[in-house]
Amino acid sequence: MKISYKWLKDLIEINENPEEIGKLLTATGLEVEAIEEIESVKGGLQGVVVGQVLTCEKHPEADRLSLTTVDVGGENPLSIVCGAPNVAAGQKVIVATVGAALYPTGSEQPLVLKKSKIRGALSEGMICAEDELGMGTSHDGILVLNTDAANGTPASEYFGISSDYLIEIGLTPNRADAASHFGVARDLKAVLNRPVTLPSVAGFAVANQDLSIPVEVRNQEASPRFTGLTISGIHVGESPDWLKQRLQTIGIRTINNIVDITNYVCHELGQPMHAYDAAKIKGGKVIVTTLAEGTPFVTLDGVERKLSATDLMVCNAGDGTTPEPMCIAGVFGGATSGVSSETTSIFLESAYFSPAWVRKTAQRFSLKTDSSFRFERGTDPNMPLFALKRAALLIQEIAGGQVSSDIVDIYPESIEDFRVEMKYRNIDRLIGKTLDKELIKSILSNLDIQVENDTDVTFTAIVPPYRVDVQREADVIEEILRIYGFGQVELSESMSSEFLSDFPVNDPEKLRLRASELLAGNGFNEMINNSLTKAEYQQSLGDSLFGEPVKILNYLSEDLSVMRQTLLFSGLEVIAHNVNRRQRDLKLFEFGKTYHQTGDKYVEKERLSLFLTGNIQQESWTEKSREVTFHDLAAFVNQVLASLKIREVEKQEADKTIFKSGLTLFANKKPVVTLGLLNAAVTKKLDIKAPVYFADFDWEYLLRQYSAAVEYREVPKFPEVRRDLSIVVNKKITFEELKQIAYRTERQLLRSVNVFDVYEGANLEGKKSYSISFILQDEQQTLTDKVIDKSMQRLISAYEKEFEAVIRK
Incomplete structure (x- = not known):
């Protein structure tokens, strides 16, 4: 705004x-x-003055140029070369002196005057035309003034530049x-704490009843208040400079004096208004109503719009049976009913329209006007009458005419003030400071909020209806605080709060959607499978599954006789179905429930499964195809865990009954994911010959561990250092064991451990060589070689002691 x-x-x-x-x-x-x-005028005409041409002669080297001397109030007259055909001695003119910056009409870049020579003659300024000053478009010749203003008078003063x-x-x-x-x-x-002075409307008077236009409001819900009057004998023309400047300052395009006044009052008082050409109001009557669905209406921008049955319209009587629309109430005027240069009398409207009705119409038509901006947020229902008189007086002052009807004010049910019960104790509690009661009442009074039923403990705040956002005790307290000043409330020595923060409850659906989108973005397709399965599937895994199977008492077939205890076999059935149809490269996931029985207790668990088989990478002219590996699956598993903020996990070898090779990942000592290559004995049950990689998440537990809180740690200012070691150890020792020993040995400086090469060969019988990188960093200072060497020596000693490692030089 x-x-x-x-x-x-x-x-x-x-x-x-x-x-x-x-x-x-x-x-x-x-x-x-x-x-x-x-x-x-852009630039303010700084350095531009009134001058007088003393002499004017033809330039000896150019027929169209003149040599002039101009008195601009200085000690000596200026020599100026001028190309205007109308320049002559004795003229009062406008002169831009050396150093002045002009903004010619249509130019955004300044023209800076410099002392120069033109065809060998000295020129110490410029005698200006209208367009060169940025005050118009004429370039027929220089401006010749009819004035007694002293030479040297600033042009800004002469023209009243503001x-x-x-x-x-x-x-x-x-x-x-x-x-x-x-x-x-x-x-x-x-x-x-200073008074506001509104312009006076005391001079408003009705001159006659020569042009009375009755108003009928058929929808009081949409138009609770409608006021209007007529003005006859007006002259529509250009607005005076002061009015144009006011509107142009706030970015409003001027149109004519009548429309400009309605815009002026809107931005002055916050009351949108509309003026209709009285001669175009058919039947001599204004009707505020809705029209039939699909009624066509051409708006001011020349676009034909189809009206809805819920669009409030200001209409005329039309043919006497069906009203004819003139304006979309509170939103946009019509193309045929507005004020034009031929208009001599107007009907002036000032109303209060329902915010909900205006908002729906404005959104449906995608029309955002100054009028709808205010109406759809809620205007002051007590302002239309005052604004109507204010606009009528301005129109009479600027465009002439006289009020030729009584004011029509249809306001059957007054919109009452809001009554809010207040407690001084709550004001002090929410502000965090005890304010003097007289100060509170003074602030409220300055906000036009009256205080009634005042006691030492409570009072009633009477809030005017234009404050649509102040209807609760907390709202009134906020008003007091914003005027008193947030910065004036001192912080206590110990921070405290009288309420608990609203810690958000994890939304399982949002987290599930996040994981689904992550997997889908990595090329996975989602499966939805039946929770009933074959009993023989689960029997083949023996004690590897939780509890006992839940049997169906009245099952329809052996294939659907028990509830599934794992998502494994339903996923393998999908793989078998696709492989049999020559779809061998698969990435699949499923969110589903598993069921088992422990004694008399039935247990239902939410789990997530991932399946990979075939090629992870398709062949192309730049790369060969590549089969899925365990590390491909592990990468996807880590992405899912990271999305749930699970980053620190421990690892153990997975159950050999299900997996040929695999890992179980633990978070907080609880197994959260098992992943690996499925045993051929498992996949063979569904006649799948290709390797299948499978991951099984305890999704229910992971959701309980998730926290929406964000952890932040300052970015270290000091650089990290990398050191590498090549270690030969027993081939049974895993990198995970080496990493855990490293973190236990160097707790302060070690930031990460990574293996970048593994070697096994005939010359290392029973042994394995790991090439490992260590990232060290001190967040308080730059590491020295002495400190780094000391840390690395501790790591070497730990490996030699724990694993009888040999450090390769």
Whole structure:
């Protein structure tokens, strides 16, 4: 929202500069995003003065140039070469002196005047035309003034050039009350404790009853209040400079004096208005109603729109049976009913429309206007009458005419103030500071909030209806605090809170979706399988499964006789089905439940399974195809765990009944994932000959371990150091064991351990060589060679002691 600093000063006494006003408004919640100086003529005509041509002669080297001397109020006249055909001695002219920066019409770049020679003649400035000053488009010749102004008078003073400051406010949706200069002035009134002065409407009077236009409101819910009057004998034309400058400062395009006044009042008071050409109101009557679904209507932009049965319209009587639309109420005017240069009388509308009705219509048509912006947030139902009189007086002042009807004010049910019961104790508690009761009442009074039924303990706050966001006790307290100032509430020596934070409950569906999207992004397809399966599948695994199978008492076939205890076989059935149809390269996952019985207790568990088989990489002209390996599966498993913030795991060899080779990963001593290459005996039951890799997650436990809290640690300022070791150990020793020993030995500096080469050969019978990298880092200082060597020696000693390792030089 854009506010003019000068316009604001008309409503409230302001001694502070725009920057100070910006800080005050931001502190109250009206965040000022930018402050920009706006000049009626760009550059402000600095260095441009009134001068008088003393002499004028033809340039000896150019027929179209003249040599002039010009008095600009200095000690000596200036020599200026001029190309204008109308220049002559004795003229009063506008002169840009050396150093002046002009912005010619249509140019964004300044023209800086320099002393120069033109065809050998000295030129110490420029006698200006209208377009060269940026004050018009004419370039027929220089501006010749009819004035007695002294030579050297600044052009900005002569032309009355003014400047203003544009204050741009990032208005939040709840602050509809501040969507005008008056609204912003009200906040300054509360902060500065200075009165706001609205323009007087005491001079409003009805001249005659020559043009009475009755109004019928058929939908009171959508239009709780509708006011209007007529003005006859107006002259539609260009607006005066002061009005144009006000609107242009806040970015409003001027149209004609009548439309400009309605826009002016809208931005001054926050009350949208609309003017209709009275001669175009058929039947001499205004009807506020909805029309049939699909009724066509051409808006001001020339677009034909199909109306909905829920769009409130301002209509005329039409043919006497069906109203004819003139305006989408509170949103956009019509193409045929507006004010034009031929208009001599108008019907002026000022209304309060339901925010919900306007919002739905504006969104349906994707129309965002100054009017809808205010109506859909909630305007002041007590403002239409005052705004109507204000606009009528401005129209009479600028466009002439006289009020030729009584005011129509249809307002059957008054919109009441909000009554909010308050407790002083709650004000002190929520603000965090005890405020004097008189100060509280003073702040509320400056916010137009009355205090009734005041006692030492409670009172009733009477909130005006234009404050649609202040309807609860906490809202009123927030108003007190934002005016008192957040910065004036001191922090206590010990921080505390009177409420518990709302720790979010993990949403299983969101976490499941996150994992699904991760896997799908890696090329996996999701399966959904039956929870009933063959009893013989699970019997073949013996004690490797949890508990006893849950049997179906009235099963329909042997293939569906028990509840599944594992997702393994339902996934293998899908693989077999696809392989039999020549789809051999598969990445599959399934979220599903398993069931088992322990004594009299039935247990249901949520699990996640992954399956890989065939080629992980398809052949192309740059690469050969590559079969799936254990490490491919492990990489996907680690990605899923990382998405759930499980990073530290311990590893053990997996059950040989199910896996030919594999690992079980533990988090907090609890097995969370088992993964590996399935035994051929398992896959053979479904006649699958290709290797199949399988991972089984305890999804239910992982969800319980997940925390949405974010952990942050400052990025170290000092560099890390890498050191490598080649170690020969017994071939049965795994890298995992070597890594755990490293972390136990060097707890302070060791950040990561990685194996980058493994070698087994005839010359290392019964042995294996690991090439391992160690990353060391001290977060407090740069590591020295002495400290690094000492750490590495500790690691070497630990390997030699624990594994009888041989360190290869």
